[in-house]
Amino acid sequence: xxxxxxxxxxxxxxxxxxxxxxxxxxxxxxxxxxxxxxxxxxxxxxxxxxxxxxxxxxxxxxxxxxxxxxxxxxxxxxxxxxxxxxxxxxxxxxxxxxxxxxxxxxxxxxxxxxxxxxxxxxxxxxxxxxxxxxxxxxxxxxxxxxxxxxxxxxxxxxxxxxxxxxxxxxxxxxxxxxxxxxxxxxxxxxxxxxxxxxxxxxxxxxxxxxxxxxxxxxxxxxxxxxxxxxxxxxxxxxxxx
Numbered sequence: 360x361x362x363x364x365x366x367x368x369x370x371x372x373x374x375x376x377x378x379x380x381x382x383x384x385x386x387x388x389x390x391x392x393x394x395x396x397x398x399x400x401x402x403x404x405x406x407x408x409x410x411x412x413x414x415x416x417x418x419x420x421x422x423x424x425x426x427x428x429x430x431x432x433x434x435x436x437x438x439x440x441x442x443x444x445x446x447x448x449x450x451x452x453x454x455x456x457x458x459x460x461x462x463x464x465x466x467x468x469x470x471x472x473x474x475x476x477x478x479x480x481x482x483x484x485x486x487x488x489x490x491x492x493x494x495x496x497x498x499x500x501x502x503x504x505x506x507x508x509x510x511x512x513x514x515x516x517x518x519x520x521x522x523x524x525x526x527x528x529x530x531x532x533x534x535x536x537x538x539x540x541x542x543x544x545x546x547x548x549x550x551x552x553x554x555x556x557x558x559x560x561x562x563x564x565x566x567x568x569x570x571x572x573x574x575x576x577x578x579x580x581x582x583x584x585x586x587x588x589x590x591x592x593x594x595x596x597x598x599x600x
Contacts (some may be wrong), residue, residue: 380422387415431562434537446523460510
């Protein structure tokens, strides 16, 4: 990538911002579904396509109400975490395979918890238990068939940030994002709306930056000219109040 992420971004004002956020998300999802899909199908290609599609979805959802600070906080945190996962799978074949192995393992973990908590219709308890246990068994048999080491959890987000060059970003912003994702004094107590607007602007800007950075890295990893693809996208930086 010859350009910085900021080179893809421009400033617009007024209501156009909401529409452009949606266009950005749609553009990224189209890149994942078409441009990236035209490269050779490999585990890496599939993983990167799904990750780029995800950040596109985050921007589409953010576009519904970009002035909502809590929605913006969720979007920016999810875009940052997805960006970190992208860097993780690009770092080594072992990381990539572990990412795939986590998919069935996480489903097994969820289903096992369902059995423990008996979160089923009491009138169909036996049938539901049988279906859940059968699903868990299917995953176990598939893992044995395909071999490979069992999945290990992803490193904590702070560790991923240290490992992949975003330690300063994590230290500076992650706790701020989380203040608005979870109930805290920042969103439970009466708020200073001018401060909220400033923070929301930061969140929406950063969401776009993490999303386009992931797309650029993914395209380059697949041998696709990121500049040629992304410079045709509808990137924005901020909204003038």
